[in-house]
Amino acid sequence: MLATLAGLGIAVWTIGAAGLKDVLGIAGRMGAAGFLLYCLWSLGVFFLLGAAWFAAAPDEKGRSLPLSTWPLFSWARMVREAVSDLLPFSQLGGIIVSVRMLTAAALPSSRVHGSLVVDMTTEMASQLVYTLFGLALMGSLLIGDGAAAQLRPAILGGTFVMVAIILLFFAMQRTALDVTSRLAARLVPGSIAMAGIRAELSRIYAQRDRVALAFGANLAAWVASGIGAWLALRWMGAHASVWDILALESLIFTLRSVAFIIPGALGVQEAGYAFAGPLFGLPPETALALSLAKRARDLAIGLPTLLIWQANEIRGVATGRGK
Template sequence: MKRISILLFLIGLGVTIAGVAWIGADSIFKSVFSIGLNHLLLLTLWQIFVIALLSTAWRSICPELGLLRLFWARTLREAAATCLPFSQIGGILLGVRAVCFKEYRFIDNPENLSIAQGISSNIVDVTTETLGQALFTLIGIFIFVSGGYHINLQEINIFGNYVNLKWIIFIGSIFLAAALVPLIWTQRQGCIIFQKIFRWLSAHIAQQWSGKLAANADLLQKSLDQIWSRPQRVIRSCLIHFLCWVMSALGTWACYIFLGAHINILEAITIEALVCVTLSIGFLIPASIGIQEGAYVILGTIFGIDPHLSFGLSILRRARDIIIGVPALAIWQVTEIRYLHKYRQNK
């Protein structure tokens, strides 16, 4: 799996470099530097606000975990997915670690916090985020079709065959919707699945750990059942996540305006929704390298936006993520080092 991720990352990086060469590095970086530091900081602050709102969506399903803990966990989850050579799955794993960590200095550390709570809250939060994304995508596709923009879709060459982009968007939407069914079913009826997984792990590790694994399988299912037993909280989380997707689209609209593009808010929502569909297809590619750039360039062209502006938007989005993510990851590393040092001293 690690080798596949590295290979996908290198392919995506190659696509990005080829895109820069094709569009023209001078025009891309000229547009990027034209917005100024003030506008970049404004986009960064907007993204921090969106992350805070995402934290409230997470808190809606698990209020006992605390908003500050979940804000930090969400920030780390985003940082790992956007700044490190991890797929989205790697970001989720770091989010679990951040939720379960009990040695924070400025965040309350409840004694009864369990690993099962950390895992289950992450799983359900990802599920409600995907549900919110599905609604956001449907609205984007509706605007796309009702506005007649689909007429401008082009055909691209894939392994010698020309495929219209509308089929890629359609397949991505189906993939996103189909992924929700097993995701929710596993959480609601997944006790047997979890038990089989933990039973397999128990047979391949030391005997003294097997009992703990079996107990954790039951605790995880119990924790998931507790969250899903409060549907009003789940619905609230979905609605907040949907609002966050809209807020992200507003950030995209503002970035295009700063770059000098002529685009309205509904068009920005459509572009962001269809980019989300594309990123859903390539979720295994670390940091969506190449996929993000290509999606913005192709979709921006449909709406009459110059490719160098769309490519510049993708670069600014990555710059914004780095401004937020790198300090967060550095703080996390310091925190983990302190924890290991303290653990070794006590041992």
């Protein structure tokens, strides 16, 4: 909650410094039609994210689950993002809720947890590729002595922290499961949950084609999200190179990942756009208009998602009591 309030204060100050009227004016150029198209594009990104998690959850024979479960994984990703962005729970809360949804849908618990680890691993790996691609596009800016020199420590430092987190996650995921399994065996004798997850994780990683598919879908989602930001700017009347916006978005995503403890990276996203936008030819007010459009999109998609999720939870509780 404190992180949320601090982030909100930074966001309000950043937008106020750039000029609230100017930011709202630029964002308003998108219009209702443009905003609707932006939301529809973002829904397509969720289908890619759902496809990545779906690919990481093959059945016992290594085949894909029925295609009818693909939308379920996409819905779980939508709820996960909505909880992370709109509720003061950080990203961990969204992960817990999405896992609960899939297990409540009668999917085996070990498969859900194992595929979650694989999906998160491939998502991090694809983000690393996307970030390195963005850094390559920003190479001339980072090497020079221009305005980017002041942001060079933050850009490189944030990238280093993100890479360290990713490598630590890669190296420790199986060890952590082993430690947790031994702890569970001591605290809850006869517990086999963690051992089942460990076995499921090994089974999924042995199917390299499934892991590669999950990686490809996650990478496509990162790129599609960046292109969505470029389209939003076009609908606002801002003309920027798609390569510049992809580089900017890779930087913003990196900052958001490092600030994962802050719900929705509130304040971090706004400050990142305000300082980094001009490096790519976007005035601060235009870059902040894009950030505002993203926040509005998160509300437009996230609020109905949370309401439907809560309605389903209430219905599930009522059904359980009826039994």
